[in-house]
Amino acid sequence: MISIIDLCVNYKDSLALDGISTEIKQGELVAIVGANGAGKSTLLKSIMGQLKPSSGYIDLGKLTPKDIAYLPQSHQIDRQFPITVREFVSAGAWQRISFWKMFNRAEKVLLEQALSKVNLTGVEDRQISALSGGQFQRMLFARMLMQDADILLLDEPFAAIDAQTTMDLMEVIHDCQNQGKTIITVIHDLALVNRFFPNVILLAKQLIGSGKTQSVMTGSNLSKAGYQHLAYIPHQTQTLSENDTSRQSEQPDGKNADYSQICSNPAHYEESA
Amino acid sequence: MTLTIFRNSHLIASLALSLGISSTALANDKLPVVASFSILGDLVSQVGGEHIDLTTLVKANGDAHVYSPTPKDALAVKNAQLLVMNGLNFEGWMPRFLESAHFKGTKIFASDGIKTITIGDGHANEHHEHEPEGHDHDSKHHEHEPEGHDHDSEHHEHEQEGHDHDGEHDEHDEHDEHDQHDQTGEHDNHGNEHHHDGVDPHAWNSISNVKIYIQNIEKGLSKADPENSQDYKNNALAYLRKLDQLEIKLHAKMDTIPQSQRKVITAHDAFAYFSRDFHVEFIAPQGTSTESEASASDMAAIIKQIRKDKINAVFMENIADNRMVEQISRETEVKIGGKLYTGALSEAQGPAASYLEMMQYNVTTIVSALTH
Amino acid sequence: MISELYSLFIEPFSDFSFMQRALWGCIVLSISATPIGVFLTLRKMSLTGDAMAHAILPGAAIGFLVAGVSITAMTIGGIVAGCLVAILAGVVARHSNAEEDSSLAAFYLLSLATGVLIISAKGSNMDLLHVLFGSVLALNNDALILLTSIATISLLALAVLYRPLVFECVDPAFFRSVSKLSSVAHYGFLLLVVLNLVAGFHALGTLMAVGLMILPAAIARFWSEKLGAMLIIAFATSVISSYFGLFLSFHASFATSPAIVLVMGSIYIMSLLFGRHGGLLSNN
Numbered sequence: 001m002i003s004i005i006d007l008c009v010n011y012k013d014s015l016a017l018d019g020i021s022t023e024i025k026q027g028e029l030v031a032i033v034g035a036n037g038a039g040k041s042t043l044l045k046s047i048m049g050q051l052k053p054s055s056g057y058i059d060l061g062k063l064t065p066k067d068i069a070y071l072p073q074s075h076q077i078d079r080q081f082p083i084t085v086r087e088f089v090s091a092g093a094w095q096r097i098s099f100w101k102m103f104n105r106a107e108k109v110l111l112e113q114a115l116s117k118v119n120l121t122g123v124e125d126r127q128i129s130a131l132s133g134g135q136f137q138r139m140l141f142a143r144m145l146m147q148d149a150d151i152l153l154l155d156e157p158f159a160a161i162d163a164q165t166t167m168d169l170m171e172v173i174h175d176c177q178n179q180g181k182t183i184i185t186v187i188h189d190l191a192l193v194n195r196f197f198p199n200v201i202l203l204a205k206q207l208i209g210s211g212k213t214q215s216v217m218t219g220s221n222l223s224k225a226g227y228q229h230l231a232y233i234p235h236q237t238q239t240l241s242e243n244d245t246s247r248q249s250e251q252p253d254g255k256n257a258d259y260s261q262i263c264s265n266p267a268h269y270e271e272s273a
Numbered sequence: 274m275t276l277t278i279f280r281n282s283h284l285i286a287s288l289a290l291s292l293g294i295s296s297t298a299l300a301n302d303k304l305p306v307v308a309s310f311s312i313l314g315d316l317v318s319q320v321g322g323e324h325i326d327l328t329t330l331v332k333a334n335g336d337a338h339v340y341s342p343t344p345k346d347a348l349a350v351k352n353a354q355l356l357v358m359n360g361l362n363f364e365g366w367m368p369r370f371l372e373s374a375h376f377k378g379t380k381i382f383a384s385d386g387i388k389t390i391t392i393g394d395g396h397a398n399e400h401h402e403h404e405p406e407g408h409d410h411d412s413k414h415h416e417h418e419p420e421g422h423d424h425d426s427e428h429h430e431h432e433q434e435g436h437d438h439d440g441e442h443d444e445h446d447e448h449d450e451h452d453q454h455d456q457t458g459e460h461d462n463h464g465n466e467h468h469h470d471g472v473d474p475h476a477w478n479s480i481s482n483v484k485i486y487i488q489n490i491e492k493g494l495s496k497a498d499p500e501n502s503q504d505y506k507n508n509a510l511a512y513l514r515k516l517d518q519l520e521i522k523l524h525a526k527m528d529t530i531p532q533s534q535r536k537v538i539t540a541h542d543a544f545a546y547f548s549r550d551f552h553v554e555f556i557a558p559q560g561t562s563t564e565s566e567a568s569a570s571d572m573a574a575i576i577k578q579i580r581k582d583k584i585n586a587v588f589m590e591n592i593a594d595n596r597m598v599e600q601i602s603r604e605t606e607v608k609i610g611g612k613l614y615t616g617a618l619s620e621a622q623g624p625a626a627s628y629l630e631m632m633q634y635n636v637t638t639i640v641s642a643l644t645h
Numbered sequence: 646m647i648s649e650l651y652s653l654f655i656e657p658f659s660d661f662s663f664m665q666r667a668l669w670g671c672i673v674l675s676i677s678a679t680p681i682g683v684f685l686t687l688r689k690m691s692l693t694g695d696a697m698a699h700a701i702l703p704g705a706a707i708g709f710l711v712a713g714v715s716i717t718a719m720t721i722g723g724i725v726a727g728c729l730v731a732i733l734a735g736v737v738a739r740h741s742n743a744e745e746d747s748s749l750a751a752f753y754l755l756s757l758a759t760g761v762l763i764i765s766a767k768g769s770n771m772d773l774l775h776v777l778f779g780s781v782l783a784l785n786n787d788a789l790i791l792l793t794s795i796a797t798i799s800l801l802a803l804a805v806l807y808r809p810l811v812f813e814c815v816d817p818a819f820f821r822s823v824s825k826l827s828s829v830a831h832y833g834f835l836l837l838v839v840l841n842l843v844a845g846f847h848a849l850g851t852l853m854a855v856g857l858m859i860l861p862a863a864i865a866r867f868w869s870e871k872l873g874a875m876l877i878i879a880f881a882t883s884v885i886s887s888y889f890g891l892f893l894s895f896h897a898s899f900a901t902s903p904a905i906v907l908v909m910g911s912i913y914i915m916s917l918l919f920g921r922h923g924g925l926l927s928n929n
Contacts, residue, residue: 048822072818081687081815082872091812094823100805127870128815147823569894569901572663572782596783603785604662 001025002047002063002151002182006056009042015205016042019056022201022210024184029177031193031213032186034203035226040186041073043203044153047184066095069149071140073156079129085139086124089114092146114145117172134165141172152176154185158192170196190227193217304498307353309364310337311618312477313383313486315628317357319512320490324501328353333620340366347374354378355497357490360385361474381493383486390473390545478615479546480520480632487512519629523636527551530643537639538579538607539588543615553639556584567597579605586610586642610642657895664891666784670848671887671905673792674857677799678841679879682862683872684834688814691859693746696753697835698842698855700730703760705843710763720791720843727839730756732832781849781891781901788848795844799837806833811872853902857883860909867920882912 002024009017017039024030032040045051047058049065069092092114093107115121118138123131131139137157144152152173158166170192177183187193193200193213200216202208204225209216303326308314314329321327328349331337337359342350350356351374358364360382371380476482491509495502527535535553544555556578578584579601587598588610602609613635614625625631658664685694704726705719712718734749784792803810809830812820821827838858845854861879869875890905899907918926 050821068822070819070822072816072822076818077816078687078814081811082870082875083811083815084871087811088815091816091819091823094812094820098824098826129870143819567780567782567900568898568904569657569664569667569782569891570896570898573657573661573895576661576663596780596785599785600663600666600783 001061003059003061004043004047004056005059007043007046007053007058008055009039009046009051010054011042011051017046017203018206020203020207021056022207024182024199026182027177027180028182028199029173029197030182030184030199030201031197032184032201032203033188033190033193033217033225034208037205038203038225039205040203041155043201044070044155044184044186048153063151067149068151068153069144069147071144071152071154071157074137074140074159079136081128083128084125085115085120085128085131086111088128088139089143089146092143092148095147110146110148111142114142117145117175118142119168134161137161137165137169141169145172145176150181152181152183152185154183156186156188158187158189166192190217304355304494304501305349305353306355306357306494306497307350308357309359309367310340310616311335312616312628312631313357313359315618316383316483316486316512317490317494319628320487320505320508321494322504322508324498324504325494331617333618333623333626335617337364337616340364342366342370342374346370350374350376355493356380357493358382359474359477361389361472361476363474379493379497381489383489384474384476384482385485385489387476387482387485389476390549391471392473392545473545475543475615476546477628478544478632478635479550480516480523481550482546483628484513484516487516515629519632523632524551526636526640527553530640534583534585534643536582536584537586537588537610537642538575538584539610539613541588541613541615547635551636556582572597572601575601576605579607586639588613588639588642608642611638613638653896654892657892663782663784664895666789667781667891667901668887670781670784670789670792671853671857671891672884673789673796674841674845674849674853675861675880675883675887677796677803677837678845678854678858679861679883680803680876681799681834681837681841682858682860683865683875683879684810684814685838685858686862686866687872691863693749694838694842694858695855696749697727697731697838698846698851700753700756701727701839701842701846703756703763704729705846706760706763719847723843723846724836724839726756727842728832728836731835731839781853781905784848791844792848795840799841802833802837806830810834850902852906856902856906856909860906860913861886864909864913864916867916867922867924870922882909886912 004020004022004024007017007020008015020039020043032043034040042051046053047060048068048070089111090103090107093103093110097103097107112121115124118141120135120138120142123135128136128139140157144154154173157169161169173183173185174196185197187197194217197213199211200213201210202216202221202225208225209218209221304321304324305328306317306321306325307328307330308317309329310331311329311333314327317325318327328346330342330346330349331340347370350371353376355378356371356376358367358380361384477486487509491505494505498505532552535551536556537553538556540557541555542557544553547553548555579587584607586608587601598609601607614631615635618627618631619625624634658668682691682694685691701723704722704724706722707726708718708720708722711722730749730752734752737748737752809820809824809826812824813827813830817827841858842854845851845857849857861882862875864882865875865878868878886908887905889908890899890901893899893904893908894901916924918924921927
């Protein structure tokens with residue numbers, strides 16, 4: 001279990017996270033949600049241990065940073081670098097083989113399995129610059145799988161990819177959850193969150209709410225978090241007028257329509273054990 | 274306020290100093306003499322002794338080809354009654370300087386009456402082709418010049434005018450044809466001593482010439498200061514005797530090397546008269562410039578030359594050349610000689626502090642380089 | 646015919662040991678400098694290489710002032726100066742609003758000015774620079790030993806650092822999450838850059854030192870997309886250019902270093918036009 005206690009983190013002279021306290025139980029599938037600048041990536045990096053808290057702390061229990069796999073935002077990756085898919089994915093084995101051990105049979109098997117899970121078998125020897133956006137993202141997932149870690153931290157894994165790939169990768173995430181891994185994901189797409197993520201942490205530098213998605217993602221919470229436009233989701237037109245009035249009344253009380261009601265498909269996911 | 278006081282006192286001090294200097298000169302009754310460069314300075318002091326008050330313009334280790342006179346120099350010249358120059362257009366900067374310094378005394382040219390050598394004609398300079406067409410040595414040395422470094426001492430163009438200057442030269446010719454050689458900025462150590470039009474001025478590298486120098490100097494001093502002319506004559510005689518002895522000694526030394534082996538590569542082009550006296554062949558290195566980067570063909574040319582002519586020693590002291598010279602030496606087993614003094618004396622503690630020492634040093638150095 | 650070809654292409658080297666040394670020196674330096682150059686260009690740090698070259702000057706100058714014409718002193722001085730500038734630039738970038746490239750520029754200019762000041766205060770500036778910057782035609786044994794040692798060290802270091810370096814280039818954020826070697830790789834690499842520049846300067850002069858690093862790498866990018874192939878192409882280009890540069894210097898009297906770099910430059914232009922990947926006139 002990961003406990004976050006009164007965490008404050010500074011980032012470049014300004015406060016990025018202000019007094020976050022929450023828990024993430026083992027095996028949970030959690031989405032971290034918030035507007036731009038809410039501190040989502042900062043929280044992930046703090047859990048990783050890459051950012052030091054200015055006050056408060058994060059307790060990883062029996063786990064060490066070695067047990068955590070981190071999938072950073074993909075825009076920092078140099079896609080033009082002359083490296084093959086195989087080489088790229090093998091970076092996931094780093095913590096086991098470092099820079100001197102040979103890439104042995106066992107590792108090769110893991111690599112093949114990882115690639116097949118994301119449907120990338122057959123492109124091992126292609127340059128990463130030749131991959132499509134969807135393939136690239138799958139490759140990142142494969143690397144993460146290679147790491148074989150207990151905790152997975154993903155930072156906007158579905159940015160700029162098509163719906164099919166998104167679904168496929170969500171499958172992979174579910175598989176991981178079934179294996180008992182704890183998965184924490186920063187995600188922008190609220191519809192996705194509501195469909196697939198049982199738990200959510202809603203941030204706006206401070207903690208707006210954390211826990212079951214249904215209870216956290218209320219209209220008032222969302223507006224506190226800076227989301228003003230949610231009432232205008234196109235396919236929810238029938239409930240628009242209701243939301244209109246509730247929004248205009250500016251009353252941050254729990255009587256406002258639940259986001260889960262707005263969404264046409266109630267979440268279908270399994271409660272983790 | 275302080276600045277004005279400072280400036281004023283500065284002014285007063287220098288005024289006092291100059292008055293002091295000129296009055297001392299007059300008061301002591303010593304003949305104020307100016308010599309153009311260190312070698313001449315030594316010779317003049319040998320003859321003049323205590324009767325003269327000597328100022329040398331281009332001091333030890335200086336380069337007389339591109340000298341920029343200082344205000345102190347101007348003052349000395351202004352007060353001088355006798356000026357001793359080398360002549361043969363060696364001091365190209367002198368005529369203009371004399372004018373601006375309002376020199377009112379007598380000028381003598383130490384080299385009057387010597388048997389001159391013309392450049393381009395005669396022995397040592399035969400191999401002196403500087404192929405200006407092939408290389409553009411004006412180009413920057415290090416293409417990378419970030420250092421803000423003064424590379425403005427361009428490679429002097431060696432103008433090989435084809436004309437022959439026959440015997441008669443008007444040694445008193447002070448025309449400023451050669452002002453173009455006035456360069457600002459640092460002149461590189463050596464190697465690029467520019468040629469004067471026609472006649473080789475480096476006459477002092479021959480002892481027999483210097484004997485004539487001494488006579489000219491004595492005549493000049495005696496004329497300017499007849500009172501002490503007997504002393505001047507005695508001094509001159511004594512020194513001439515020393516020169517005789519030195520000449521014998523040095524020839525003996527040189528004779529230990531068979532004449533066929535007396536071949537040396539040097540970038541110095543000041544050895545024509547030395548070469549005539551001592552029968553040493555001074556060969557210019559093919560193509561290499563001391564400044565800009567050499568090409569492989571330059572290196573190859575020297576090496577071929579050394580191999581073909583069986584040259585035994587190389588004298589090149591510019592640091593840029595050192596490593597190349599080492600490489601040449603490695604490849605041809607030619608010996609690397611030390612430093613040679615050709616246009617100035619060394620500092621007092623150095624090996625060539627006087628003319629006699631300088632000649633001795635040069636000969637010894639060359640001989641030891643040629644000895645196996 | 647054969648004998649003509651022989652005298653044209655082989656004889657300059659068989660007849661003259663300085664030509665052999667020159668070629669050997671170039672080959673040796675190419676072994677370490679070209680792979681480093683490839684990584685520099687991949688990391689988009691080519692100009693950094695150039696800036697570091699300037700940063701090294703005062704260090705080498707101080708080394709000379711302290712210990713005279715001592716390769717060790719100047720090498721150490723150069724290395725210290727180079728590393729100092731690299732580290733300072735990185736530190737400043739990390740802790741202030743300045744970006745790395747502008748702070749690097751600021752520091753290298755500062756160190757360059759310091760170097761010039763030191764040199765001109767000491768006087769005979771020409772001598773010093775000639776001592777600091779060698780010539781490919783005058784590789785004495787010390788210089789060859791320096792080149793060979795640095796090449797060996799670099800090769801070993803690159804072999805060890807290869808994986809971390811590649812990963813750190815491709816996805817630094819990820820790599821930092823799995824390894825503490827990230828800064829080791831980064832600074833270790835910079836150290837290699839400095840080492841090779843210092844060796845290059847001393848043996849071959851500034852133009853060649855930087856040129857050998859950057860140009861072959863830039864050329865290789867036009868012909869291959871695979872890292873391994875790039876490394877080989879870069880090395881081969883460097884060796885071939887060295888040979889033909891020396892060839893031109895011998896037969897056409899060109900100054901040697903510029904000749905070598907110009908050959909590289911022409912190959913670059915050809916690659917720019919006709920290169921298989923990204924060439925202006927090719928189908929890519």
